[in-house]
Amino acid sequence: MSWKVTFRIYYEDTDAGGVVYYANYLRFLERARTEALRALGFEQARMLQENRIAFAVRSLSVDYLKPARLDDLVEVSSAVRELGRAQVVFQQQIVRAGEMLLDAQVRVASIDPVRGKAVAMPKEIREKFKTLMGTPA
Template identity: 55%
Template sequence: MNTATKPSSNCFVWPLRVYYEDTDAAGVVYYANYLRFCERARTEALRELGFEQDRLMRERALGFVVKSVAADYLRPARLDDALRVRSRIERLGGASLTFLQEILREEELLFSSRIIIACIDLTRQHPTSIPSELHSKLKARV
């Protein structure tokens, strides 16, 4: 799935540094941590739009959950690397959205993923519509 996207105004870029806790004994980023990095970038992208996940949970009983992940691990990231997570919305539905997320070291593509996120009513544990004010801000990013 090597989907190296060109940066655009619709991309959210979040910088990060690889710490010791992110690596295995050889100093290579543990594979599951790439997904953690992507999760953090999606959270920060929402925050940039003015939506805090804890407030959505507390005030509206809404949450976002991962429905599906497809990922390609292309090159290893290592201890102390400066990385960027580049996130772009590929598709926006009424209750879900698909992110294309990549992790880069400078311009070298290390990791590529397509992640489907669903909005759920936390009380009923069922899919629900993305709030209209958030949906319109996300739509501007597609």
């Protein structure tokens, strides 16, 4: 199963040529992961306050395949590829009208933001992440 969210490409997302600036794709991926977490019933501000955990990107690999352009409607899908005690690996894709524009693998660590150290995810979060196991469609 994967989580999907749709975004419109705005002028602020593009360079002078009307093509999405490469770093802005990472913002789309982050927003999609945040919305997936929210859809599973977890808000980051509440997790920080109640569980004293945050998620931080540890590493990522991105293949930029084709450019998105001003006014495009793109769909970002997020699926969990690996799930550990304190980290999760997402496979994320950005697609426009069935055409893949970007394929990324993002390793995210569960951390105690005060100490800056990795900590185990609460069991309920891990269990919900299991529902996203699979491949983006």
